Amino acid sequence: MSAVPSPSSFVPAADAERLAALERFDILDTPAEPAFDRIAHLVRLIFEVETALVTMIDAHRQWYKAALGTSLTEVPLGDSFCQYTLAAAKPLVVPDASLDARFSVNRHVTAPDGIRFYAGVPLVTSDKQIIGTICAIDRTPRSFSERELAILCELAEVVMSELELRQLATSDGLTGIATRRAFKAEAEKYVALARRHRSQLSVVTFDVDHFKKVNDAYGHAGGDMVLKAITRAAQDGLRKSDLLGRLGGEEFAAVLPDADAAAAMAVAEKLRYAFRGLDFPGSRPPIKVTASFGVATLDPGRDDLDSVLLKADEALYEAKRSGRNKSLAWRGATTATVADPVDRRRVLKAGRLVFNARRSTLDCTVRALWENGAEIQVASPADIPEEVTLEVVSSGHSWDARVVQRRPTSLELAFG
Incomplete structure (x- = not known):
């Protein structure tokens, strides 16, 4: 050894x-x-x-x-x-x-x-x-x-x-819709077009509530049957111009071009009711499923795909935390979701937080950088003070920063 x-x-x-x-x-x-x-x-x-x-x-x-x-x-x-x-x-x-x-x-x-x-x-x-x-x-x-x-x-x-x-792969083997990677590649084009023309675009993310219980009770065959039915119902409820993708497991997303917040919320509610009404003949006891939805609208002057997806995900997680089987629109403001997408760069870099008069350090992963801030992942954000120094190990750059947003495993920092 x-x-x-x-x-x-x-x-x-x-x-x-x-x-x-x-x-x-x-x-x-x-x-x-x-x-x-x-x-x-x-x-x-x-x-x-x-x-x-x-x-x-x-x-x-x-x-x-x-x-x-x-x-x-x-x-x-x-x-x-x-x-x-x-x-x-x-x-x-x-x-x-x-x-x-x-x-x-x-x-x-x-x-x-x-x-x-x-x-x-x-x-x-x-x-x-x-x-x-x-x-x-x-x-x-x-x-x-x-x-x-x-x-x-x-x-x-x-x-x-x-x-x-x-x-x-570009098509998901089970559902036939776009894979996570293919969805994001195509969605980037939708977002670029909306930003160029300053047109409306919304994103709806959703996942099946308590999907693990379905797999536990009915096996993976039962779970696969649910995911296929959810996909068909979503395709029936969306326009041909909309983009639907499976992000992984029971998580899905749809990009709705030329759809404002009200129209996107109406779509989310339409899908939610459709999923709730799905029947699965032959299942004993009968399978019944619901889903939670997050809705966000692109700010064409400020958002990129990652930031509008982050908005929708935050709304989705709020829907799940507040009882599930509901649709919620994003309401809030975070550094990551208002940073100029021209400046905001998605990265995966090694970082280090320095605090407590440089007596304490903590490794982190930098997930995004922009002119005046960063999004980082840490093991436990709770004990990190409001003011820190962020160092990027590979480049030697460092910034004095303050914490402006705390999530369960991540922080958003504002520089200066």
């Missing part, structure tokens, strides 16, 4: 090429999907371990695309076993973490029934960048043969093949 460097000897967060490769797949913070869940399930079945993960690693965290055997959805990179897998750029096996000096004081090891066994394999892109890992984890010490490690490496290749294929 001594060949694996310690975290102090590398700075994965500063690896701009690796983060650019991760950004290319546009998978961070997307919903769970059966293809990756099945791979995690195979890890548990083959190796008879308690926990199986398919993860992505950005500048400050390890995020779980698929996770079986844990309720966590992400961990800070500094707490993860996979930081060593990333540092070594090769598979890592830890037979008993309590006897390994690198992990024996890790909180996931010292906790009651903590981790003992770990095996992790990097997810490597075609251009040799590591974007994540596939892991087998258990609370009991155990050995891991060369054959078992070879199987885990093959499963890592399966994950990467799935990711690479998704980059090529």
Whole structure:
């Protein structure tokens, strides 16, 4: 194990090429999907371990695309076993973490029934960048043969093949509508046209309420039946000029050109009632579904696609928090959604927050930059003070900033 460097000897967060490769797949913070869940399930079945993960690693965290055997959805990179897998750029096996000096004081090891066994394999892109890992984890010490490690490496290749294929696909295999990537590429054209002509454009985002309960009760076949029916109902309720896409899992979005806020809200309500009235003959007990909707209208002089989608998502999350099965329009003002889209650049860069008279630092991931501010992701925004310094590791730039918006895992900063 001594060949694996310690975290102090590398700075994965500063690896701009690796983060650019991760950004290319546009998978961070997307919903769970059966293809990756099945791979995690195979890890548990083959190796008879308690926990199986398919993860992505950005500048400050390890995020779980698929996770079986844990309720966590992400961990800070500094707490993860996979930081060593990333540092070594090769598979890592830890037979008993309590006897390994690198992990024996890790909180996931010292906790009651903590981790003992770990095996992790990097997810490597075609251009040799590591974007994540596939892991087998258990609370009991155990050995891991060369054959078992070879199987885990093959499963890592399966994950990467799935990711690479998704980059090529334009139509979702289940519903037939645009994939997340294809939807966003086409939606950019709609937005550019609306901005050029200063015309109306609205976005509606929606997802199926409590979809996991459908899958749990009726299996993935039942869930697939619901998603297909939702798609057909949405297509029936939209105009031919509208653009519909599946963003992942049970999440969808529609771009409505030449539609103001009132027209978009009317469309959302039309779809909501249509979904609520769907029948699924043969299901016992009968399947009934509802959906929550977020509506936002483009400000052609200020918004780009990312910012108007952010508005709609914020409205959607508010609808879900306030009881679900409702449509809400975005109402608010955030730096990210009023920044000039000419200046606002979507990025994935390593960042560091400095505060407490430079005595405290915290790694973060910079998701967008503009002339007077930034959007960053952090593990826990709650304890970060109002005034900070943001440093971008790869470029050496830094800005004094104040926090103007706090979300569960992100902050918006205003410079100066």
